[in-house]
Amino acid sequence: MELAEKLEILADSAKYDVACTSSGVERAGRHGSLGSCSAAGICHSFTPDGRCVSLLKVLYSNACCYDCSYCVNRRTNDIPRATFTPRELAELTIGFYRRNYIEGLFLSSAVLGTPDRTMEAMISALRILREEYHFRGYIHAKAIPGADPLLVHQLGLLADRLSVNIELPSADSLHRLAPDKKRAAVLAPMRQIASETAQNRCELQRYHAAPQFAPAGQSTQMIIGASPESDRQILHLTESLYQKYSLKRVFFSAYLPVVQDSRLPALTTRPPLLREHRLYQADWLLRFYHFSAGELLNEDNPIFDPYLDPKCNWALLHPEYFPVEVNRASREELLRVPGIGPKSALRILRARKHQHRGLPELKRIGVVLKRAQYFITCDGYLGARGTRAEIAGALVDPKAFGVGVQQLSLDSFLPKALPDAAPALHQLTDQGMDPQKAAAELRQEAITCITRRM
Numbered sequence: 001m002e003l004a005e006k007l008e009i010l011a012d013s014a015k016y017d018v019a020c021t022s023s024g025v026e027r028a029g030r031h032g033s034l035g036s037c038s039a040a041g042i043c044h045s046f047t048p049d050g051r052c053v054s055l056l057k058v059l060y061s062n063a064c065c066y067d068c069s070y071c072v073n074r075r076t077n078d079i080p081r082a083t084f085t086p087r088e089l090a091e092l093t094i095g096f097y098r099r100n101y102i103e104g105l106f107l108s109s110a111v112l113g114t115p116d117r118t119m120e121a122m123i124s125a126l127r128i129l130r131e132e133y134h135f136r137g138y139i140h141a142k143a144i145p146g147a148d149p150l151l152v153h154q155l156g157l158l159a160d161r162l163s164v165n166i167e168l169p170s171a172d173s174l175h176r177l178a179p180d181k182k183r184a185a186v187l188a189p190m191r192q193i194a195s196e197t198a199q200n201r202c203e204l205q206r207y208h209a210a211p212q213f214a215p216a217g218q219s220t221q222m223i224i225g226a227s228p229e230s231d232r233q234i235l236h237l238t239e240s241l242y243q244k245y246s247l248k249r250v251f252f253s254a255y256l257p258v259v260q261d262s263r264l265p266a267l268t269t270r271p272p273l274l275r276e277h278r279l280y281q282a283d284w285l286l287r288f289y290h291f292s293a294g295e296l297l298n299e300d301n302p303i304f305d306p307y308l309d310p311k312c313n314w315a316l317l318h319p320e321y322f323p324v325e326v327n328r329a330s331r332e333e334l335l336r337v338p339g340i341g342p343k344s345a346l347r348i349l350r351a352r353k354h355q356h357r358g359l360p361e362l363k364r365i366g367v368v369l370k371r372a373q374y375f376i377t378c379d380g381y382l383g384a385r386g387t388r389a390e391i392a393g394a395l396v397d398p399k400a401f402g403v404g405v406q407q408l409s410l411d412s413f414l415p416k417a418l419p420d421a422a423p424a425l426h427q428l429t430d431q432g433m434d435p436q437k438a439a440a441e442l443r444q445e446a447i448t449c450i451t452r453r454m
């Protein structure tokens with residue numbers, strides 16, 4: 001098979017993996033070497049469905065011996081198969097780098113025979129890149145669950161970031177949809193990577209020249225909407241992954257039906273992109289806003305409100321917390337106010353050392369007053385008074401009604417999903433309604449729903 005043909009197949013097979021992000025590694029170019037890393041990020045590209053992907057994102061092989069029902073590469077799926085040789089992959093990467101097409105490599109693979117065999121081949125390719133071509137660019141590599149710990153160690157010495165995909169939010173779903181995979185086999189390399197990166201940090205403090213092990217840490221990816229877990233279960237799992245394995249990121253991937261299987265949503269199901277978006281917002285709250293999963297969702301409210309971002313939803317459910325006095329509140333208290341983010345909270349804290357802040361100054365330093373004004377006081381004066389409908393109108397998330405945005409699909413797996421949820425925008429437009437009119441109608445309905453709950 002021609003190399004170009006392999007590339008076409010293996011790049012296409014890799015497009016469902018969304019676990020790519022900025023590199024997080026700073027490494028200058030060096031005479032005699034090739035490439036450099038910028039912490040600001042490697043090249044990104046956008047697929048037609050709006051996902052952000054890095055360039056030269058390929059699988060080493062798509063000839064999988066596993067049969068995960070949700071995956072296009074599963075062994076029972078009749079698709080063209082291809083496998084690089086280590087040298088082909090390394091030369092392709094270098095060729096693309098020299099032509100300025102890419103700045104890094106995102107390398108994953110299907111299970112080629114056994115996890116060990118697959119990892120050995122990936123390691124050989126990365127060795128050629130790092131040791132023969134002296135490539136110093138960013139490499140994100142997937143560790144294959146079930147591989148020998150020694151191979152995971154070797155991969156970590158060659159790649160900047162490692163990731164092990166947890167795939168599904170529960171062991172039950174993994175057993176049902178990916179019978180060849182075991183939850184324990186996924187968690188073991190995560191544990192190993194967490195402990196080796198911590199150990200490596202200590203070594204680097206003592207010996208500056210010690211080899212680096214996965215300096216950009218590890219991440220994972222979870223498929224959303226292929227199995228029945230609620231947002232609450234997913235968020236609790238996310239929180240515990242951050243705490244136990246020091247992950248840099250948990251990526252959520254809205255399930256895109258690629259195969260007809262009775263265990264999975266129908267092929268016509270739209271990917272739950274708004275749900276994925278809500279989970280990313282909540283993930284942000286866990287990592288930068290000092291929220292815990294238990295605060296954002298509970299047994300009575302196990303899924304996110306499609307109309308409100310999780311922070312606004314929390315604020316509406318906790319009126320006892322507000323108003324917050326901006327000229328005296330702590331950073332943690334400020335971060336709970338809708339419309340105040342980490343940057344604006346920091347600016348408020350700095351600025352108020354010299355002078356108390358009023359609404360015009362807050363606006364100047366980046367506070368989104370449209371939302372924040374109903375939740376703050378400035379030296380005892382309320383930012384704004386509003387009717388319940390006005391507050392709901394200010395908080396409602398415009399993204400939920402954006403024309404062209406795919407709406408939350410209230411899948412059949414979630415029978416308790418918001419009983420008062422409005423029909424999705426696409427349903428109305430499919431019935432022939434003008435998209436702008438449909439969005440306006442839905443927005444009004446959303447405001448009514450939120451007002452009722454206030």
Ligand code: SF4
Pocket residue numbers: 064065066067068071072073074075109110111178
């Ligand atoms: S192991 Fe499962 S998810 Fe990974 S490529 Fe093979 S079939 Fe797909």
